[in-house]
Amino acid sequence: MHYIRLLRPLSVESSSNRREDTLSVLLTITTDLGDSFFSPDEPLALGLVLESADGAQKGKVLACPADKGSPLQWRAGMRVLKAQLRLRTPLPNEKTTVRIFARSHQSKAPSPRPYWRHGYEEEPTELVVPVSVDMVNRRCAPVSLRQMPLPGRGDDDDAASDGNGHDLALGEDIGESIARHIWDAGLVTASFLSDSCRSADVMAEMLPMRRHDDQIGILELGCGVGVLGTTLAAVVFDAAAAQGRSLRSAHVLLTDVDEAEERARANIARAEARPPCAVAAAAELQYENLDWDDGRRGRFGPRTAARGWDLVVLSDCTYNVDSLPALLATLRALHYHSFVHDGTDTRVLLATKPRHASEEALFGLLHEFGWSHRVARTIPLPRVGAEDERVDIYVLTRGAGREETGAAEE
Template sequence: MRYVRFLKTPRVVAEKSTSRNEVCCLVTITSDLGDFFLPYDIELSAELLGCAGPKEYVLVWKTVQWTGGMRSLSIAIPLSKTQQSWAGLRVRVGAGPKRTHDDYASLSEQDARGVVSAWSATFAPNVEAQKLVERRFKPPQGPISGIWEETGESIARHLWDAGIALSCHLVELTNKNTELSKALLPPVVSSPLRVLELGTGCGMVGITLAQTIADARVTLTDLPEAREIVQRNIDTASRAKGASLVFQELDWDTEIPLQLQKSLKHLALVVAADCTYNPDSSPALVNTLSRLAKMSSGVIIAVAMKMRHSSEEIFFDLMAAAGFQETSKIMFPLPGDEEIGEEIVYLHVYKYATCS
């Protein structure tokens, strides 16, 4: 997949040589890590939205052209005096005009190029948009999920391919006969279902679980620098009936805090997405998974990953050495530049050997 990113967030500026104003921003289209640019041409829709409470209205829209070989694209949208009176303005940039969300399945269509749209934070004539971007996904048969991420360089506060792919398939858990349900849910699902996510980043996977499973108790964990963006997404997230969401700090290089241990009794599921890209962190990740498995007998471990380089294979060796057995492996083909499946996310499901 590719992502529209704001290199410069939207702001209102005066047009040169005129008294009129316009909204300007600078975008790029890259991979989740930002290491590859979209090498193909694509026509994008750039839209100025007026915000009235939770509702948004398209005030102006225009098409802009991304050309293969580009590294950035400057966008300017005219702003009338009437439009300046709106209390809040936003900019959306993405494939297809006047869309309120990205349909995950539609990202695989050839003209879409797997490009994920970007919605800016609100701004006003004298207030530049925060360095944030909202993604809005609609999985098959599931509700629209809006998740904020940062526009900066911190990889801890960005959305990644594996987390999005897994999240957009979690609606399958509502049908006990799907492959995903059989892999992730225990034969007898207790209520409440207790779930912990490691390396949550922006929180998308754990939040989607809480939106999908009634009475789920979902704990999102990561390093302290992730707290602000995760809490923003928790605060704006809907929940299934009786479900709860909470964030707690967890460093894989330290023991699990006592406060967190107390909340993890009868843990049924541990999930992690995009957490194996750095092989140097794999020993700490596996040690943490081992501690959790010993604390909660029978817990299911699910790790979603897009293999980026062969050094990540150390994770599988460490899991085997720690006594974990793979019980299932599910494939999620990703929307690609030209066709679906150019890259693949795999969900590896484990149980601790003594719990099988």
Template sequence: MVYYIRFLKTPRLQKQKTGTLSASALICITTDLGDAFLAQDEDLVVTLRLAGNRKAVCQGPLQWQGGKRELPVALGPLTSSFVRQLMIMEITLRDSQTVGSDSLLNQREIPLVISGWSAPFGGPQSDVAEKIVERRFSVNQTVHLSIWEETGNSIARHIWDAAVASVMYLQQLIAGDQISSNTALSTLLQSERRSPLHVIELGSGCGIVGIALAELLPQCSVLLTDLPEVEEIVSKNIAAAQPARSSDLQYRPLEWEEELPNDLFKPPTVDLILVSDCTYNADSLPALVSVLSRLVKLSPHALILVALKRRHESESIFFNLMKSAGLESLSTDRMNLPSQYDECDEIELHCYGR
């Protein structure tokens, strides 16, 4: 599993006894679920940059020690010329290939620790950065994703590992890499299309998967859906997105237990349904499968792409429920994410159709 740099306390300016200013924060390095901390030591670099032109103001080394649950960060003193200027704190691995973003270009380049960029702070409005963190991913030579997550413990407002693998998988299929025996999905994702591709994502969280698809594929209309609690963060990510030619992104709340609204999408059919890391809670699986089944009744030709990381035994009822709903498994592919001590972690990508 990959680990994520999280701000336990977002960056802030602090006045020292000497009257000078320094920037401080408190971070941890944890899993998507927040249930374990990175157990190996890692050398990190912390950099303060001006928000406007990304000029480095101050930089220093930082060491994460395995076994710890948090790490204080302090940089300074700041020279007076930078006081009251908006800044961003960036924390990356010292030896990573991160040059302004983490690479999702191929499995060998994904870093074990995903870097974090803070919201701007230190300007005339506020000395403390908002409680969000930006992830920056290079998906191919031209698509560079910017996705904001919350720093708190919400399940919905974070990026999960299966989403990282889904983005890589979709990128490779769109690039024409022979990574799957499933020609139906590869054909659907061809960029030369006669008509627009209509996609819905269920349980989109911050929206990284659907946003990546809309940025990678021209003529692709993506509707992100989740519970109302994600609206603010997903809207921020949609606003920052740069969809490909004739592609677009929208968000609508959609609770799996409720009726599907009649006007969910126009035209009233979809070609592809995306689901990433939504099978971790066995209690919600009947509702998830029921909404998938209802969507496929409306769009009998739709394909469903479900990305998941096996977290516990109970998740396997998902496959039985899909079978009982008449949803046929067309293919299963696997992507590896890095894990500690040079091991890797497997994400499964299941494609279904009727």
């Protein structure tokens, strides 16, 4: 998949009479790894709209650039796109969201289904992940945003993803660094779980409610910006209802190394602050550092140690073969901890986009560490060029009787 990525914050310049603003944009369209640039057969027109960010007018288009001959156009061979866009109306001082997206053939407006969804059609809008950024007092915020559509409450799904509020916004770093941003497996798995959260069959397989005490604990390893865990926090009550259960409480804990903490915490705050989003009213969503080099020894912070975990989730964390032993030992230590703490038999949902043959080492290690695994879903990714790409979602189980091998590594 390819993502529109801002290489530097947007900047605004006013003409001398202040009647006209020019917006400077520097962006690229690249993969999550930053290892290849989007190379379409036909030039891809990008759209840019300025929308009101808050209040009843949220999502209302305030301004578009004067569009003489498609100034934002991405062609094969490009590595960056630099543009100066003349705005038809001056940028307001109020908080405003700038959305940049791949335009479909039919419409200049952002797609109401802006992300990859299962059952996608091969429209350009589905091939390139759009980006947003907030401008406050005409200054660009230092993070860009990925909108994550959630199923509506009382609406149908398309109405819910029309940009009018039933969504999450995940902040990413602006610039060339590939750290602190969303990866394919996280985005695709979060979209799939969100789209399927009212399906009893899919949820019974992916997010089963097994306890009798109407609560669930979900821990995410290597959360990055938090796309998977934050989405789960937003949909877990729907997932329980789909299985005929009414949850009293749900606790979702995002974990990663300390470099990830600031961005993950900011995204939790963003999710909780968004009024239409159910996160605040539903799951308790928290963050704690958990480095697998500590986890492998059963060294957990107070939040991780405080309860048994029904489900551990992770996405795109298995591509670095060197870190697999520490990761697998951490999973084992969490399983052991949960069993000893309150008899919980932890299951694992592991999503991965296979990138290299060396990653097959995961399956040997899973066996060695006592996990049974099965593919619950294989999801093909929007395809550009000849390469077939996919995300595999595995369910791992170990069984409560396996605790004799569960002692933490010294």
